[in-house]
């Protein structure tokens with residue numbers, strides 16, 4: 001979730017009822033200010049998730065677990081212990097450790113409130129950084145001027161609007177687990193190696209099963225980006241490309257429109273990880289079947305045939321590939337590329353590559369056949385050499401791709417200012433330069449500075465006196 005959190009206080013009765021997710025307890029819930037608890041929350045109480053009777057069960061002592069214990073983390077743990085607050089590793093890091101993957105970063109969860117943490121760190125003279133995090137319930141101590149840790153207070157989402165959450169702090173670990181997206185992301189790990197798993201995340205991880213905590217529909221409505229997170233983690237965890245939980249897919253389909261409310265940048269970040277991950281192409285096709293495309297800037301009726309051809313061809317090339325390269329296969333035209341850019345806010349590089357590929361791909365095999373053709377393309381002013389290499393990859397031209405990769409571009413013997421000295425200006429100068437480069441390429445890059453200058457009159461003959469703007 002992003003955006004600031006708003007805190008509300010609930011009555012004791014309301015809190016008690018949240019603990020167990022039992023429907024009858026949801027009736028008549030009020031916040032302390034007398035407001036009704038959100039309908040989503042009440043709905044959430046509608047069906048209790050699969051819950052473990054004995055959630056604290058396993059001692060993990062894998063190398064991945066031990067490797068997270070830097071002296072700084074140990075020091076932080078000792079501090080929380082001294083003040084009698086509980087501290088555990090939370091979410092994604094637990095999932096990774098249990099899969100014997102060293103976690104990228106370690107999120108920590110605690111029973112201490114942000115205020116309590118601040119008081120503790122101030123007293124112990126521990127510097128805190130990123131004061132911004134506080135409005136998200138996260139304090140970031142920097143230990144020994146060496147390592148930062150994000151510590152988030154246990155919380156419950158009281159009210160959500162699909163993007164932001166209104167939260168309440170709690171000291172109940174199960175309630176915090178209950179607000180998380182997937183069962184595999186809902187576990188905690190104590191510093192003695194105990195796994196705290198309330199919703200069978202451990203079993204799901206062993207079985208490579210990707211499901212939401214409780215009802216998928218509710219979890220997705222809390223944050224529609226979770227639709228894409230589902231596909232991303234499916235790629236990371238599942239053993240088989242077609243082993244989706246049917247109820248989950250149904251909820252994804254049902255809530256597809258919610259993605260329209262999520263920012264392009266966040267969608268693109270997830271989408272990129274999905275396409276380059278395991279089963280990337282199959283997942284993209286599944287996302288299409290779930291009617292997600294129109295909400296994430298991709299064509300409602302994508303170029304499936306081209307996409308299939310592209311994915312098969314890319315197998316012949318060494319990975320990784322740019323995510324945008326896969327996506328370009330789904331597009332029919334330059335207009336599709338620009339519409340996608342408008343929605344997803346691609347980088348300038350990605351936008352131009354998508355545009356270049358959709359514009360040039362039909363010329364491969366017709367206008368462009370030899371290595372020389374591609375070398376000439378590389379020499380054009382607005383074309384980066386990398387685009388041309390990507391075009392060859394895209395078109396499954398392995399041999400030409402390798403040849404172009406091995407080609408060292410020789411130095412063009414003429415500079416723009418030499419032409420300026422010959423009275424040529426701006427656009428016309430650029431066009432002459434481009435033409436001379438083509439002649440130079442045709443001479444196998446042999447024409448000298450002097451020889452090229454003698455070609456200028458011929459070149460000028462070919463160029464209209466007031467050229468149209470070239471894109």
Ligand SMILES: Nc1ccn([C@@H]2O[C@H](COP(=O)(O)OP(=O)(O)OP(=O)(O)O)[C@@H](O)[C@H]2O)c(=O)n1
Nearest residue numbers: 001091092093104179180181182185186223226
């Ligand atoms: N929309 C979201 C985003 C995050 N989370 C919870 O917050 C944790 C941390 O989120 P994040 O850092 O985004 O993902 P990770 O699970 O750590 O995955 P990654 O390794 O890709 O960072 C998740 O594990 C999950 O418990 C959630 O419930 N819903």
